[in-house]
Amino acid sequence: MGYGTRVAIIGAGSVGATIAFALLLQKITSEIVLVDIDKEIVRGQILDLSDANFISSTQIHYGTYQEAGQCDIIVITAGAKQRPSETRVELIERNYKILENVIGAMQPINSGSILLLVANPVDILTYIAQKLSGLPKKQVFGSGTFLDSARFRLKISSLIGVAENAVHGYVLGEHGDSQFIAWSSAQVGGKPLLEFSELENVDKDALAKEISGKAYEIIKLKGATYFGIAGCVSSLVQCIILNQRLVRPLSTFIEEYGCVLSMPVVLGKNGIERMIDVHLDSNEKIKLQQSAAALKEICDKYIK
Numbered sequence: 282m283g284y285g286t287r288v289a290i291i292g293a294g295s296v297g298a299t300i301a302f303a304l305l306l307q308k309i310t311s312e313i314v315l316v317d318i319d320k321e322i323v324r325g326q327i328l329d330l331s332d333a334n335f336i337s338s339t340q341i342h343y344g345t346y347q348e349a350g351q352c353d354i355i356v357i358t359a360g361a362k363q364r365p366s367e368t369r370v371e372l373i374e375r376n377y378k379i380l381e382n383v384i385g386a387m388q389p390i391n392s393g394s395i396l397l398l399v400a401n402p403v404d405i406l407t408y409i410a411q412k413l414s415g416l417p418k419k420q421v422f423g424s425g426t427f428l429d430s431a432r433f434r435l436k437i438s439s440l441i442g443v444a445e446n447a448v449h450g451y452v453l454g455e456h457g458d459s460q461f462i463a464w465s466s467a468q469v470g471g472k473p474l475l476e477f478s479e480l481e482n483v484d485k486d487a488l489a490k491e492i493s494g495k496a497y498e499i500i501k502l503k504g505a506t507y508f509g510i511a512g513c514v515s516s517l518v519q520c521i522i523l524n525q526r527l528v529r530p531l532s533t534f535i536e537e538y539g540c541v542l543s544m545p546v547v548l549g550k551n552g553i554e555r556m557i558d559v560h561l562d563s564n565e566k567i568k569l570q571q572s573a574a575a576l577k578e579i580c581d582k583y584i585k
């Protein structure tokens with residue numbers, strides 16, 4: 282991959298269009314193909330984005346599902362979004378059918394394509410996409426808890442006064458209510474996070490709730506979230522195009538649990554290169570198992 286990379290975005294709503302805009306600003310891809318079932322929305326987004334096209338030589342245009350299926354990276358945001366106070370898992374009924382239709386309409390998908398799931402519930406939809414697309418599992422993954430981990434790193438960076446990039450720590454498990462913070466492995470400058478005096482009097486459970494509830498708060502205030510996820514997805518696309526091999530917590534298939542959830546993985550030009558078996562203490566292991574069991578139960582209902 283390189284500057285000639287073609288990226289398709291299926292679903293040109295708030296999240297899809299903001300991802301397109303972020304990619305335009307990054308100037309890392311030659312072509313973006315936008316697809317949406319709603320022809321007026323996609324036309325409107327392309328006209329609006331075209332007004333910003335002078336800052337980049339990336340070509341953005343409307344495409345068919347078939348064209349999207351031949352792109353190097355296919356980002357799927359198509360689907361309903363959470364209503365205020367609706368959990369991500371409650372979206373499954375509405376978004377499963379949409380995903381089935383989208384993947385069916387793109388077939389035969391280019392065997393080298395990377396499928397990046399963003400629509401929620403992202404772990405369950407990633408699992409379904411792995412089954413339906415026919416692509417190797419390392420090429421089909423979701424944005425997972427990358428956004429939650431960014432929220433965590435932002436919070437810690439403000440508590441201890443370091444750059445977000447200096448905080449090495451993850452929110453793992455489900456991108457949803459059963460997610461957890463892997464406190465025991467988090468560190469800054471090689472020093473375990475929990476040894477920082479600034480963290481001593483912090484209520485860790487309240488902080489975890491604040492992180493997992495941030496999306497609900499944004500949705501309550503403005504109806505949708507899209508800047509954060511667009512920042513995450515455009516940086517993942519860059520990581521793939523430039524073969525950066527960054528470590529990111531992404532929705533990936535975990536053999537041990539037989540389901541998809543977020544663990545730190547190495548991301549490169551061919552997709553997920555490997556999973557990092559991050560250290561978890563006994564309490565965190567239980568949380569991971571609970572997260573996995575909840576997700577597996579739902580996945581088994583949809584696909585055997």
Ligand SMILES: NC(=O)c1ccc[n+]([C@@H]2O[C@H](COP(=O)([O-])OP(=O)(O)OC[C@H]3O[C@@H](n4cnc5c(N)ncnc54)[C@H](O)[C@@H]3O)[C@@H](O)[C@H]2O)c1
Pocket residue numbers: 291292293294295296297316317318319322358359360361362363372376379382383398399400401402403424425428456505506507510
């Ligand atoms: N993973 C994350 O961290 C994260 C963050 C924010 C939002 N999301 C999810 O992203 C999804 C999109 O959110 P949004 O705010 O952009 O919603 P939106 O309603 O603004 O846009 C969704 C778009 O999908 C389109 N669509 C529906 N069915 C389609 C089909 N069969 N083919 C093509 N397009 C189709 C709709 O016409 C609409 O334009 C939601 O599921 C939301 O929960 C995920």
